[in-house]
Every structure is written in C-alpha cells, then in structure tokens.
Amino acid sequence: LVVTKLLFIASKKPNERIWVEPFFEALKEFGELTVVENGANLSEDQRADLIRRSDILLTGWQAAEIPVSVAEDRGGLQYICNVTGSLRKFLPAEIVEAGIPVTNWGDAPADRLAEGAAALLLAMLKDLVRRARNVREGGWKAGQEFYAGTLDGLNLGIYGFGVIGRRFETLIRPFRPVVRVYDPYVADIPETCERVESLEELFERSEAIAVHAGLSDETEGSITAELLTKLPDHGLLINTARGAIFDQDALFAELESGRLRAGLDVLQPDRLPDGHPARQLDNVVFTAHNVGKVYAPPGAPPRLEDMHRICLENLRRHRDGEPLKFLMDKVRYERST
Amino acid sequence: LVVTKLLFIASKKPNERIWVEPFFEALKEFGELTVVENGANLSEDQRADLIRRSDILLTGWQAAEIPVSVAEDRGGLQYICNVTGSLRKFLPAEIVEAGIPVTNWGDAPADRLAEGAAALLLAMLKDLVRRARNVREGGWKAGQEFYAGTLDGLNLGIYGFGVIGRRFETLIRPFRPVVRVYDPYVADIPETCERVESLEELFERSEAIAVHAGLSDETEGSITAELLTKLPDHGLLINTARGAIFDQDALFAELESGRLRAGLDVLQPDRLPDGHPARQLDNVVFTAHNVGKVYAPPGAPPRLEDMHRICLENLRRHRDGEPLKFLMDKVRYERST
Numbered sequence: 001l002v003v004t005k006l007l008f009i010a011s012k013k014p015n016e017r018i019w020v021e022p023f024f025e026a027l028k029e030f031g032e033l034t035v036v037e038n039g040a041n042l043s044e045d046q047r048a049d050l051i052r053r054s055d056i057l058l059t060g061w062q063a064a065e066i067p068v069s070v071a072e073d074r075g076g077l078q079y080i081c082n083v084t085g086s087l088r089k090f091l092p093a094e095i096v097e098a099g100i101p102v103t104n105w106g107d108a109p110a111d112r113l114a115e116g117a118a119a120l121l122l123a124m125l126k127d128l129v130r131r132a133r134n135v136r137e138g139g140w141k142a143g144q145e146f147y148a149g150t151l152d153g154l155n156l157g158i159y160g161f162g163v164i165g166r167r168f169e170t171l172i173r174p175f176r177p178v179v180r181v182y183d184p185y186v187a188d189i190p191e192t193c194e195r196v197e198s199l200e201e202l203f204e205r206s207e208a209i210a211v212h213a214g215l216s217d218e219t220e221g222s223i224t225a226e227l228l229t230k231l232p233d234h235g236l237l238i239n240t241a242r243g244a245i246f247d248q249d250a251l252f253a254e255l256e257s258g259r260l261r262a263g264l265d266v267l268q269p270d271r272l273p274d275g276h277p278a279r280q281l282d283n284v285v286f287t288a289h290n291v292g293k294v295y296a297p298p299g300a301p302p303r304l305e306d307m308h309r310i311c312l313e314n315l316r317r318h319r320d321g322e323p324l325k326f327l328m329d330k331v332r333y334e335r336s337t
Numbered sequence: 338l339v340v341t342k343l344l345f346i347a348s349k350k351p352n353e354r355i356w357v358e359p360f361f362e363a364l365k366e367f368g369e370l371t372v373v374e375n376g377a378n379l380s381e382d383q384r385a386d387l388i389r390r391s392d393i394l395l396t397g398w399q400a401a402e403i404p405v406s407v408a409e410d411r412g413g414l415q416y417i418c419n420v421t422g423s424l425r426k427f428l429p430a431e432i433v434e435a436g437i438p439v440t441n442w443g444d445a446p447a448d449r450l451a452e453g454a455a456a457l458l459l460a461m462l463k464d465l466v467r468r469a470r471n472v473r474e475g476g477w478k479a480g481q482e483f484y485a486g487t488l489d490g491l492n493l494g495i496y497g498f499g500v501i502g503r504r505f506e507t508l509i510r511p512f513r514p515v516v517r518v519y520d521p522y523v524a525d526i527p528e529t530c531e532r533v534e535s536l537e538e539l540f541e542r543s544e545a546i547a548v549h550a551g552l553s554d555e556t557e558g559s560i561t562a563e564l565l566t567k568l569p570d571h572g573l574l575i576n577t578a579r580g581a582i583f584d585q586d587a588l589f590a591e592l593e594s595g596r597l598r599a600g601l602d603v604l605q606p607d608r609l610p611d612g613h614p615a616r617q618l619d620n621v622v623f624t625a626h627n628v629g630k631v632y633a634p635p636g637a638p639p640r641l642e643d644m645h646r647i648c649l650e651n652l653r654r655h656r657d658g659e660p661l662k663f664l665m666d667k668v669r670y671e672r673s674t
Contacts, residue, residue: 287479
C-alpha cells in the first residue's frame with residue numbers, strides 16, 4: 001500500500017482559519033499530512049527537498065515560499081493545491097510554467113461576497129444600523145424620518161454580472177426586485193433580469209445599485225460624479241467589488257450631503273483614515289473588506305468553509321484522475337494576486 | 338352612466354400613509370371618492386346618512402366609527418373595504434353579522450414581515466450593527482471577536498409555518514440554510530424543509546431560530562428558559578411574531594450574559610423601558626415592532642404599498658362580480674384586532 005504524502009510548509013505558524021480540526025480530519029482520506037512550522041527558517045534547499053519528497057503540496061495564507069528550483073526538479077511532486085486565492089507571494093511563475101498542476105479556491109469567495117452584499121442591501125433598506133443606534137441612545141420606534149424600504153418592486157441595478165453578480169441575483173430574486181443588469185461582456189442574462197446597454201441607463205433607471213464588476217482600465221473610476229446624480233434622492237449603493245470603480249470623492253460628497261445612501265465593503269485606499277468624518281454618517285455602513293468573511297462564532301467548534309470543500313474536491317479529483325477545478329495557467333497566474 | 342360613490346370618513350385627519358397621491362389616482366378607476374375630515378365631530382346620524390348614500394365605504398387607520406344603525410339599514414352601501422388590518426375599533430360586529438361584505442388587507446403584512454425577519458437574520462449573522470459601531474468609534478476591520486456567520490449550511494429552525502413563516506422560508510432558500518420546521522398545525526411542508534415533532538427537537542438541532550408563530554394559549558411562553566439552553570453558544574433568535582411567545586426574562590438573561598444573540602422586532606410589553614440595560618447590548622438589535630413597515634424614502638414621491646394593491650384588487654373584484662379576498666366572517670372578525 002502506497003500512502004500519498006501531503007505537505008504544508010508554513011512560513012511561521014499555520015494559518016488558524018485554514019488549519020481547523022475538521023480539515024485535518026477530512027484530509028486523512030487523501031493521505032498522510034505533514035505540517036512544517038517556521039518554514040522561513042529553513043534553507044531553500046531544505047524546503048525544495050521536503051517538497052520533492054511529497055506527492056501533494058498544500059499552500060495557502062502564510063505558506064512558505066516555494067523555491068524556484070522545484071520548477072526544474074519536482075521530484076515526486078504531482079500537484080500543488082492552494083487552499084486559498086492569492087499565491088504569487090509564495091509560488092513563483094516558473095512553477096506554473098513548468099507544467100506542475102496548481103489550483104486555488106477559484107470562485108469560492110463568490111457565494112460569501114454575494115451573501116454579504118445581500119445582507120448590506122437589506123440592512124440599508126431597513127435602516128437597521130440607525131434603528132439600533134436610536135434604541136441604544138434612548139429612542140424607540142423609528143418614524144418616517146428613518147428609511148424603510150423594501151426590495152419588493154425596487155428598481156435594482158447590477159453593475160457586473162460575473163460569478164458574484166449572478167449569485168447575488170439568485171439570492172435576492174425571491175424578494176421580487178425589478179433587476180436590470182449592465183455587463184457588456186456577458187452574453188446570457190437570466191429572464192428575471194433586463195439587460196441595459198449603458199451605465200447611464202443603469203443609473204437612470206435604478207433606485208439601488210449593486211457593484212459586482214472586476215477592476216479594469218474600463219471600470220476604474222467608471223462611476224463618475226455625473227452618473228451618481230442620475231440616482232434619485234436616497235438612492236442606495238452597495239459596493240463589495242473594488243473601491244476604485246467609483247470616483248470616490250464624488251461618492252463621498254453625495255453621502256456627506258445625505259442625498260445618497262451606501263453599504264461599502266471596499267474603498268480606495270482600503271481603509272478610511274482615523275477621524276474621517278464619513279465614519280460618523282448615518283446613511284453609510286462600512287464593513288472594511290470583511291463582509292464576505294465567515295468565521296465560526298467565537299467559542300464554537302470550527303467548520304469546513306468553501307475553501308476547504310473546494311480543496312477536498314480537487315484532492316478527490318486528483319486521486320480519481322478527473323480534471324482539476326480552477327487549474328492555473330500562465331494567464332490566470334498573471335491575473336492572480 | 339352611474340358613477341360609483343366611494344367614501345372615507347376620517348375621525349380627524351386622513352392617515353398620511355394610506356392617503357397618498359398614487360392611491361387617489363388609482364381610485365379614480367373605481368368611482369368618485371369623497372373624503373370627510375373630522376368625522377368624529379359629526380353626529381352618528383350624520384355619519385350613517387353619509388354612509389347610506391355611498392356605494393363603497395373605505396376604512397383604515399384613523400377612520401371614524403361606523404354607527405351600528407348602518408347594520409339595520411345600509412341604504413345603498415354595498416361593500417366596506419378596510420385598507421388596513423385592525424377594524425374592531427371603528428367597525429362594530431353587527432355590521433359583519435348583518436352580512437355587509439367587509440374585507441381587510443389580509444396577509445398583506447406577511448411579505449413585509451418575512452422580509453424584515455430575513456433582513457434581521459442576515460444583519461445579525463454578519464454582525465453589521467456592531468461592525469458599523471466599531472467603525473464609528475474609530476476601529477476598522479472586524480476581527481474574529483466579531484460574529485461572522487453565513488446562512489449557507491446554517492441549521493435554521495422555523496417555529497410557526499403560516500403565511501409569514503412560509504414566505505420567510507422562500508426568501509432565504511437560495512442562501513442554502515438547513516431548514517427545520519416546527520408547526521403541528523401545518524400538513525404540507527416543502528421538500529426544502531425537514532419537519533420536527535417538538536419544540537425541544539427544533540431547539541436542539543438549530544443554531545438559529547426564527548419565530549413566526551401566532552400568539553395563542555399554546556404558544557404563549559412556549560420558548561422557556563430550558564428550551565433556550567438547548568441552543569449552542571452564540572445561537573441566534575429572530576422574533577418578528579409576538580413577544581409573549583418567549584419567557585422574556587429567560588431570553589434577556591441569555592442575552593445579557595452574551596451567550597445568545599437576537600434580532601427582536603417584538604417584546605412583551607412592546608416597548609423596552611427607558612434606560613433598560615438591554616438597550617446597550619451589542620448582541621441584540623431591537624426594531625420596535627417596525628421592521629415590517631415600509632415607507633417611501635423621506636422626500637421621495639410616495640408609492641402604492643401592498644395594502645393599496647390589495648384594496649384596489651378587491652375594488653376590481655367587487656366591480657367585476659368576482660369573489661372578494663380576505664372577506665370577514667364572524668370568526669375572522671372575532672380574531673381580528
């Protein structure tokens with residue numbers, strides 16, 4: 001009986017969110033796992049040697065760097081499974097170019113981001129944060145001075161209809177919004193949505209906008225001051241994509257005047273400076289690039305996340321000789337972080 | 338040409354949420370509307386006379402009392418359409434007993450309550466209120482000390498599977514929770530849910546509970562201290578039904594200890610006293626029996642709500658000789674508020 005050798009080399013400590021007990025348990029099905037701590041203290045040769053003597057290398061947040069020499073001589077290494085998304089920091093391009101199969105979590109974060117966007121949208125529509133603050137500060141019933149909207153019949157525009165935008169639309173569909181989509185690169189739009197041909201039209205016909213576009217030369221700064229003026233008073237913006245898609249000064253001007261409302265997971269730069277006046281606004285909720293993250297509740301036993309499930313699925317595919325999901329090639333690698 | 342005479346008698350001023358411009362517009366299709374203000378200043382005979390000389394009486398929040406004498410002699414009155422829910426304050430039982438058709442908004446509030454419950458559930462799962470407070474008070478990224486759950490795979494119990502509970506389940510289904518339902522009076526449970534046979538089992542197997550039961554001798558106080566102990570640490574309770582379904586002291590003890598979390602639209606009594614320590618809790622959001630209400634955004638043109646749509650649909654049915662929706666009989670009247 002040949003036992004598959006799985007290896008993970010942590011730069012220092014193994015990341016606690018990846019390395020949870022149910023993941024260790026589940027990996028037993030696929031071989032014998034060795035976890036090396038403080039891999040940054042090993043020499044390149046020592047790391048390369050460990051990797052060559054294993055069948056599958058697991059990587060992920062806080063993994064130790066893979067020596068380039070592994071590209072030239074991979075030894076027994078068959079497959080590198082990156083449990084998370086980013087990999088360029090520890091996985092040199094040469095590894096991918098040498099044809100060693102490398103996968104990552106692919107679209108695993110999509111469901112969580114879409115769920116986070118839906119949560120932000122509903123919370124903003126129901127003004128939950130302001131209501132909670134009102135109660136904390138001695139008030140009770142929220143009167144008509146509070147915002148109290150519904151998704152039912154709301155004119156909702158989705159900017160960007162990739163994996164996340166699609167999933168978002170699936171999540172909110174039973175709430176019966178009137179959905180319009182702008183994405184010139186997507187051919188198939190479901191019957192529950194109407195395609196519009198320009199960003200101008202999207203903003204003219206929407207009461208709320210959810211941004212799910214990727215960042216590119218085309219999308220950067222594409223939500224301009226002028227576009228924002230097309231939204232009605234109390235128009236609502238949800239951004240879980242990238243901050244730089246907005247003209248952020250224009251966005252903040254609309255928020256500070258109280259004319260628009262927003263749930264913002266992302267900004268450009270990512271962090272609002274200490275003492276920034278927008279922190280005090282009642283019509284904005286900031287979630288600090290964090291709304292798509294899922295932790296086990298403090299004190300609760302950890303559970304498998306999407307990233308674990310995708311890794312385990314790929315280990316099964318590798319074992320059974322099936323095509324791997326989210327396989328890296330040169331193009332995907334170069335687009336990765 | 339005979340024009341249908343529609344009448345509304347306000348006790349003082351007509352309620353502003355009912356009497357919005359698009360409703361006046363839409364009513365034109367069904368006849369000529371007369372709105373009488375300060376009806377409380379008229380004599381009973383004057384009011385009865387006005388009613389007898391109209392075809393359809395509209396009632397709703399802040400309507401003037403209908404004299405009992407209308408039950409004995411209805412004149413030309415064909416139908417009383419109550420735009421809102423409660424009616425016993427201004428519509429005596431004799432009217433219904435005399436066979437005058439009376440309808441109200443029926444399950445119109447169900448969709449909005451279900452949406453409010455879904456919003457509370459998602460906001461609590463993502464700890465949005467606490468995250469927002471963190472940013473306001475100078476923090477930024479929410480670490481693992483914050484709650485960051487997902488509906489995906491969450492063991493979610495629904496207590497009470499009437500119109501609202503069903504709608505709630507439809508709304509959250511795409512988020513892929515594992516739903517269990519306790520409702521001994523409902524025969525058909527959709528395939529997406531598992532029926533459980535006792536409240537004990539529901540609480541033992543759930544991480545979050547949404548309460549959608551009506552208040553009855555059986556449900557009052559049915560969520561006891563002992564049931565609450567069956568939930569895991571950080572278990573989440575959403576109540577948009579009635580406060581008295583809980584042993585509220587037991588609930589508050591669990592919330593004040595920080596063991597459980599909750600989104601509470603209802604309490605018993607309805608208002609948390611000024612200065613109550615629970616107002617300061619980070620693990621509870623109170624929405625003051627208001628989460629199901631929808632207003633037009635401040636300053637935005639008002640739009641038709643569900644109550645208007647149901648009223649207009651019933652006026653159409655009445656005109657076209659079709660059966661009315663949500664028709665009152667003695668039993669429904671007695672159960673009404």
